[in-house]
Amino acid sequence: MAPTPARAIAVALLTFVCFGFAVATDEAPMKWLRAHATFYGGADASGTMGGACGYGNLYSSGYGTRTAALSSVLFNDGASCGQCYKIACDRKLADPAFYKPGVTVMITATNLCPPNDALPNDNGGWCNLPRQHFDMAQPAWEKIGVYKGGIIPVMYQMVPCVKKGGVRFKIVGHDYFNLVTVMNVAAAGSIKSMNVKSSDSPDWMPMARNWGANWHSLALLTGKELSFRLTDTDGQTVVFNAIVPGGWKFGQTFASNLQFV
Template sequence: MDLSLKYSCIFICMIMLLPAFSYSQTLKSKAAFYATADGMGTPTGACGYGTYGKDVNNGEVCTASRRIFRNGAGCGACYQVRCKNSALCSEEGTKVVVTDSADGQETDFILSFKAYAKLAKHPSLAPRLCGKGVVDIEYRRVSCRYGGNLMVKIHEHSKYSEYLAIVVLNQGGTTDIHAVEVYEEESQQWIAMRRAYGAVWDLASPPCGDLKVRFLTSTSVETKWVQSDKAVIPAQWSAGLTVETDIQLT
């Protein structure tokens, strides 16, 4: 059996054994917040997003517990979060993007200050809500709708042509990415990349030439490979380069 096909089967079988997380499923937990100088996210999150992790979704981002982060598969996932204090909190709450991972005391979410403040019914109530520190919440997974296609950024630690690392951006709110492969024209084979951490995937001694990329994705209803129909990573790639694919995940 072709090795690429063999590993694809293994990945798919493993994913099918995971419990499905429906976007309509509402769960209960607790949330806190973290402070930055501007109230936005942090560029040093465990997903490896860099400044994207600070600014994405207008800075309304979160640090997720290990069970939601899922070793990086949860990076880029979107959640609608609302707190249960009816005197202080709105019915709608806030939509956040997972950019980091940490386990707080009984919390599944640690929101950026900007996101946490949006839980309040009115901006004037935000200081009182923040004074609580930790609040009871309900949350559910929702679509992000980034407004753009899946993007691949060459990580700054990459070294042409010895070591290639990429960061996957605009991943999609209800779609997880479990594997990434690049296509080598010479051998006509897909080569598996390794999840280095978070949304960062790497490969030592990458093949030469333009590289097509495909992603093993899963939602609550299906698991499949998705592939860009155009060359994603150019032959003469360099660290910091960002390339948009023709793939859009929701």
């Protein structure tokens, strides 16, 4: 089996382009940073389900097999969940026998690739600090890399996320502890802050990041009509008025028709 990092514990729209550094926007050249990439999860990516962002079943939640687990330095304690990246095979460093030139693949960051301090970071501990590393779902990896290669050097940059449909909210928990998973976020892809307002109060209440893309409130909101106010990591704020109808139950998911742009 390929020398992947220790199985990601808990998985950014990445585009892999084996063109070296020759990618630029209309306004200015994009800044590329160096990293490495491996793969995990099996040929069908079934081993990537769940993950440290809390998106659950990545097939049904819309992320599919174009996902990656980020090393700790990139994961940023979950603040990077949902962020999107463009990745290029680093032609200056990659062995040409182990990558496919001129091929691209789209990926979203949905998991954490944990460090393995028992291994050196140049021989198995690929996600150890301070390494910047992407452990990709195998189907995504095989769009750009050769299976037996196992690990390849890449270049990466953060890019806006493109998503179909609106932002989605899944509510779990219990009375006085509402845990909301925010999914399918376009543009920045990641959320900086979140507030909730119920139908019986005019005031917005702050929510706190619990883990990954999950935010919690400690108020009694069970069954009440709810609105959410989200601010993404680019500073854009969108209000989802009455997105959760009265009478809701824990475990339900609510899809909006609003999206970040």
